Amino acid sequence: MRNIVILTGAGISAESGIETFRAETGLWAQHNVDDVATPEGFVRDPKLVVDFYNGRRTQAASALPNAAHKALAKLEAENNGSVLVVTQNVDDLHERGGSNNVIHMHGALNSALCAACEHRWPAPMQMQVADTCPSCNAPAARPDIVWFGEIPYQMDRIIDALGEADIFVSIGTSGNVYPAAGFVAEAARAGAETLELNLESSAIGSQFDKSVFGPATQTVPAWVDDILAKK
Numbered sequence: 001m002r003n004i005v006i007l008t009g010a011g012i013s014a015e016s017g018i019e020t021f022r023a024e025t026g027l028w029a030q031h032n033v034d035d036v037a038t039p040e041g042f043v044r045d046p047k048l049v050v051d052f053y054n055g056r057r058t059q060a061a062s063a064l065p066n067a068a069h070k071a072l073a074k075l076e077a078e079n080n081g082s083v084l085v086v087t088q089n090v091d092d093l094h095e096r097g098g099s100n101n102v103i104h105m106h107g108a109l110n111s112a113l114c115a116a117c118e119h120r121w122p123a124p125m126q127m128q129v130a131d132t133c134p135s136c137n138a139p140a141a142r143p144d145i146v147w148f149g150e151i152p153y154q155m156d157r158i159i160d161a162l163g164e165a166d167i168f169v170s171i172g173t174s175g176n177v178y179p180a181a182g183f184v185a186e187a188a189r190a191g192a193e194t195l196e197l198n199l200e201s202s203a204i205g206s207q208f209d210k211s212v213f214g215p216a217t218q219t220v221p222a223w224v225d226d227i228l229a230k231k
């Protein structure tokens with residue numbers, strides 16, 4: 001039995017055509033992060049934020065899971081032990097690629113959240129600032145996204161899984177955003193082997209036992225085949 005926890009970031013969806021954040025031409029080069037990814041930005045200009053996520057939702061809906069997403073689903077189906085994907089991504093490509101055990105720690109584009117009562121419902125493709133909550137009727141709909149300064153989702157479950165992990169793998173994340181960037185240290189403390197799969201070393205690359213550099217559609221299927229062969 002071996003328990004595997006996988007942290008994914010924008011790099012795993014890059015080859016599906018979804019932009020990353022910190023690339024030279026990425027999302028943060030096109031949009032001011034304080035305007036579109038903070039609660040204060042949402043209070044200042046809710047339409048700007050809702051439109052930003054409407055655009056992202058439309059882009060994600062037309063993207064397809066790639067070989068890396070599919071390989072992680074195969075790992076979940078065939079590993080002798082648990083496989084948990086903790087994704088920082090707000091797209092649903094892991095689920096559409098076949099993974100079932102997925103935590104969206106930074107929220108999900110296909111979900112809307114009521115800021116008044118915390119009810120959640122499926123987001124329409126184009127949310128409107130004036131949308132009302134289907135449960136309490138308050139005009140308080142917001143994208144169900146974890147912005148800077150907000151607490152990521154399901155942290156208790158993630159910390160428990162890291163404490164039980166035999167293998168921790170980080171795929172396509174730059175290691176700039178906490179608490180996700182602290183997971184490698186947490187897993188190592190619990191005795192897990194740690195591996196980074198990325199195009200290049202991340203900000204926390206030196207903390208991993210091993211690193212493999214290359215596009216996720218190549219490195220992830222190769223790693224999955226390798227680990228399943230060691231069953």
Ligand code: BJW
Binds near residue numbers: 012148149151179215
């Ligand atoms: C490929 C590839 C290919 C490309 N193949 N690889 C000072 C110190 C420490 C912490 C803080 C601090 N000041 C503030 C904080 C906290 C703050 C934080 O970390 N700030 C930093 C910027 C310093 N964090 C928070 O506020 C978080 N909340 C929090 O800490 O609450 C307190 C708390 C926590 C826990 C318990 C109790 C209390 C919330 C963070 C919310 C992040 N939100 C965003 C936007 C919303 C979601 C969205 O719109 O999609 O989430 S920011 C953005 O960054 C997004 C991403 O999920 C996140 C991570 O980005 P990611 O995925 O790493 O993408 P990139 O673009 O950075 O990197 C892509 C990588 O892929 C690169 O490495 C490429 O090389 C690689 N790649 N193509 C393989 N083909």
Ligand code: ZN
Binds near residue numbers: 114115118133138
């Ligand atoms: Zn409500």
